[in-house]
Structures are given as structure tokens and as C-alpha cells.
Amino acid sequence: MVATLKDVATLAGVSVKTVSNVVNGYAFVKPENRRRVEQALAETGYRPNVGARNLRRGRTGFIALMVPELSIPYFGELAGLVITAAQGQDWSVLIEQTQGTRERERASLESLGPHMADGAIVSPEALEAEDFGDMAHGVPLVMLGEHAVDVPIDHVAIDNVLAAELAVRHLTSLGRKRIAAIGQNPHRGTAALRLAGYRTALAEAGLPQPPEFVVPALNYHRRDGAEAMAYLLSLPEPPDAVFCFNDLLAIGAMRAAAERGFRVPADIAIVGFDNTEESAYSLPSLTTIAPDKTAIAQTAIDLIRRRIDSTEDFEPQDVQTPFSLQIRESTGN
Structure with a gap:
């Protein structure tokens, strides 16, 4: 038999209201009564009906998270951090892979509603401004990343331009003169910004920018990085350094370099982006831009909570979280 509040109250010798106050964390309960209720809760194995509680509060108890691919380590790691941050607000996370x-992405937005989730965190790659409209049906939204969608919703990201500049300046500081970039993609907002930072850093250093040194990537997988590096190394004058727009591209690039007899970093230095766990254990370990993924996840959850708790509407927040450069063996550390 499943224990009820009444069962707990009878065993503890207190009212049902007192048991409810203890279960819901209210402070104004006599210490002796609290002790007896907690003992009765343990003896009966009572578990609160979270679904019923959320229904009474007009809440679902769920947050939606929409990401492109969980197989890309950055999004997998970010999803885990969002789950951890959401647990602090008693939310569970529904994950949609778009x-x-x-x-x-449109279908995911259309499925939202107060009956589905209390809020949603969206990392889009293809949505346009008109796709938002009323699709979220009043559910608080937070957008991650730098997809260029001009819509009045909360936004959390790092400064991708400055981060790319930092990565390329590191390469120029090592004396590298022929620096290529892997990851150009017109459908990824982050790609355009990272490319802009790459170009700015090269211009500051007075280095050439051959068009063949900017290599596109349809996807951001290891294979794309390997194919792009194979092309670069086939050039009459291959690069002596490469900035890759994510860690998977960089790891694929390192593999292709090794297969062709190029030493990393002696012959070619490589920098990635995202500081995924794999980057620390690749051989050589990968120098990479390290976004504060914990801060991204926590900030997104905090913004949703603020929207829900606020009695007044407030202007959309555009929050930039920290990043750093993690220097490892692929550039000579």
C-alpha cells in the first residue's frame, strides 16, 4: 500500500496540515513535531506526489532543452550541466534532438505549451525570426549560442569573435605564419563570428589570408575535420597552424595530419574550440577555447526561473558568459 499524508499524520500523532508543512519545507513547525513527522515519513516510506503538486501550482515540473546533436560532445556535456542546474529548481529536463x-526546430517550438514545459532552452541552427512568433505559447524561452535570430527573448552565449581572436593570437605568438581555419558554414551563426575573429587576429599580425586557407565544414564531426586537413596538406604551401571551429574538427584534423607524416605541433599547430572532455585525452592533447559551460547552463535556468517568478515583464537579457584558452600539447605546451 502507498502511504498517504493521513497515514503519516496518524503515526506521528499530528495533523495532516503539519505533515504537509514538513513535506513542503515550511519553517514554522515545532521542532518536536518536525522530528516526529520525519520519523513517520521514514517508517512509512511516504513519497510526495510531485505531479499533483505541480498541477496545483500550475506547473509541469519540466524544462525543455533543444540541441542539434547529442553525439557532438559539447551538446552532450551541456545537456548534463543543464540537468544539474535544473535539479536545483526541482525541474526535470526533456531533451529534444533537432x-x-x-x-x-520549428516542430519542437510548436509542441511547447504550458501543459508541456515550464520553460525551454533552445540552441538553434536554422530557425528564422518569423519561426518564433507565438509558437512557444507564452512559455519562457532562452536561446543559446550565436545563431543570428533577432527576436526579443533571453540569450546566453560567449563572445565568439573575441574567443576566436584569442585562439589565433596564441598561434601568432608562437611564430606561426600560415594559419588556416576549418569550419566555415553559412548556416551556423557561430561559424561566421569565429571566422570574423580569425580574420581580425590575422590582420592585426599582418599575416596573409589566402582564400584556400578557409575550409568549409558541412558538419562539425571528426570526419569533416580530417577531410579538411587532408585538403590543406595537399596544397603546394600547406599551413603551419590551423584554428578549428570545434574540438571534433580539430581531433579529425590531427588524425589526418598524423596519417600524412606531419607532426603536431612541430610541423603544424592545432587549436580547437569547446574544451570537451575528449580534448584533454587526445594524443596530443588539444589546445582549445574553453567556454564556461556550467555558467551557460546555470544562467539559462536562472533566466527561466526569473521569468516564471516575476510579476512584471522585463526586457530580454543578453548575457555573455566567460571563456578562456586551455593551452595543451597540440600547440607545444
Whole structure:
């Protein structure tokens, strides 16, 4: 039999209201009564009906998280951090993998509603401004990343331009003169910003920017990085350094370099982006831009909580979280 509040109250010799106050964390309960209730809770194995409680409060107890691909380590790690941050607010997380297509991203937004989730964290790659409209049906939204969508919703990201500049300046400080970039993609907002930072850092250093040194990547997987590096190393004058727009591209690039007899970093230095766990254990370990993923996840959850708790509407927040450069063996550390 499942224990009820009444069962707990009878065993503890207190009112049902007192048991409810203890279960819900209210402070104004006599210490002796609290002790007896807690003992009775343990003896009966009572578990609160979270679903019923949320229903009474007009809440679902869920947060939606929409990401392109969980197989990309950055999004997998970010999802874990969002889950941890959401647990601090007694939320569970519903994860939707959109594959970065506009159709799937639109469908995910359309499915939202107060009956589905209390809020949503969205990392889009293909959505346009008109796709938002009323699709969220009043559910608080937070957008992650730098997809260029001009909509009045809360936004959390790092400064991708400055981060890319930091990565390329590190390479120029090592005396590298022929620096390539892997990851150009017109459908990724972050790609345009990282490319802008790459170009700015090269211009500051007075280094050439051959068009063949900017290599596109349809996806951001290891294979894309390996294929791009194979092309770069086939050039009459290959680069002596490469800035990759995520860690998977960089790890694929390092593999392709090794297969062709190039030493990393002696012959070619490589920098990635995202500081995923794999980057610390690759051989050589990967120098990479390290966004504060914990801060991104916690800030997104805090913004949703603020929207829910606020009695007044407030202007959309554009929050930039910290980042750093993690120097490892792929650039000579």
C-alpha cells in the first residue's frame, strides 16, 4: 500500500496540515513535531506526489532543452550541466534532438505549451525570426549560442569573435605564419563570428589570408575535420597552424595530419574550440577555447526561473558568459 499524508499524520500523532508543512519545507513547525513527522515519513516510506503538486501550482515540473546533436560532445556535456542546474529548481529536463534542421526546430517550438514545459532552452541552427512568433505559447524561452535570430527573448552565449581572436593570437605568438581555419558554414551563426575573429587576429599580425586557407565544414564531426586537413596538406604551401571551429574538427584534423607524416605541433599547430572532455585525452592533447559551460547552463535556468517568478515583464537579457584558452600539447605546451 502507498502511504498517504493521513497515514503519516496518524503515526506521528499530528495533523495532516503539519505533515504537509514538513513535506513542503515550511519553517514554522515545532521542532518536536518536525522530528516526529520525519520519523513517520521514514517508517512509512511516504513519497510526495510531485505531479499533483505541480498541477496545483500550475506547473509541469519540466524544462525543455533543444540541441542539434547529442553525439557532438559539447551538446552532450551541456545537456548534463543543464540537468544539474535544473535539479536545483526541482525541474526535470526533456531533451529534444533537432539535427539542426529548420523543420525539426520549428516542430519542437510548436509542441511547447504550458501543459508541456515550464520553460525551454533552445540552441538553434536554422530557425528564422518569423519561426518564433507565438509558437512557444507564452512559455519562457532562452536561446543559446550565436545563431543570428533577432527576436526579443533571453540569450546566453560567449563572445565568439573575441574567443576566436584569442585562439589565433596564441598561434601568432608562437611564430606561426600560415594559419588556416576549418569550419566555415553559412548556416551556423557561430561559424561566421569565429571566422570574423580569425580574420581580425590575422590582420592585426599582418599575416596573409589566402582564400584556400578557409575550409568549409558541412558538419562539425571528426570526419569533416580530417577531410579538411587532408585538403590543406595537399596544397603546394600547406599551413603551419590551423584554428578549428570545434574540438571534433580539430581531433579529425590531427588524425589526418598524423596519417600524412606531419607532426603536431612541430610541423603544424592545432587549436580547437569547446574544451570537451575528449580534448584533454587526445594524443596530443588539444589546445582549445574553453567556454564556461556550467555558467551557460546555470544562467539559462536562472533566466527561466526569473521569468516564471516575476510579476512584471522585463526586457530580454543578453548575457555573455566567460571563456578562456586551455593551452595543451597540440600547440607545444
